[in-house]
Amino acid sequence: YINEGDEWxxxxxxxxxxxxxxxxxxxxxxxxHAVAGFTGGGAVHTTSLVDASGKMPLVIxxxxxxxxxxxxxxxxxxxxxxxxxxxxPVQIE
Numbered sequence: 001y002i003n004e005g006d007e008w009x010x011x012x013x014x015x016x017x018x019x020x021x022x023x024x025x026x027x028x029x030x031x032x033h034a035v036a037g038f039t040g041g042g043a044v045h046t047t048s049l050v051d052a053s054g055k056m057p058l059v060i061x062x063x064x065x066x067x068x069x070x071x072x073x074x075x076x077x078x079x080x081x082x083x084x085x086x087x088x089p090v091q092i093e
Contacts, residue, residue, distance in 0.1 A: 001084040003039070004056045008079050014058050017079055021062050024072050029062035063090060 006013035014031045021029045036046040037057035045055045062069075069087065077085065 001039075001086075002058050002060065002080070004033075004058060006058075006083070013079065014060055017060050017076065020075055020079065021072060024068075024075075026062050026068060026072060027064040029060065032059040032061065034058065063092070 002013055004012075004014075008016035018029050018031065034047075034057040036044060038044045039057070042055075045057075047056065066089075
């Protein structure tokens, strides 16, 4: 869970994470753009407000085997810093 304005090496963090996941051979990933949200004690931001501050939430999701996820987690944690990371087992059908 990140914000639009988050960066990694002067580039948008969401794109840097997707590139890293792709380069590491992860099966698939996507970035979801929120229409409204807040973090911690911050204000609620919505897409209906004129807001050029880059505060809208983004969610990066990716899927692969547990071993592959384990392999990319150290780099993902470094890139994400103190941002929220969740991990959930999924069943693909």
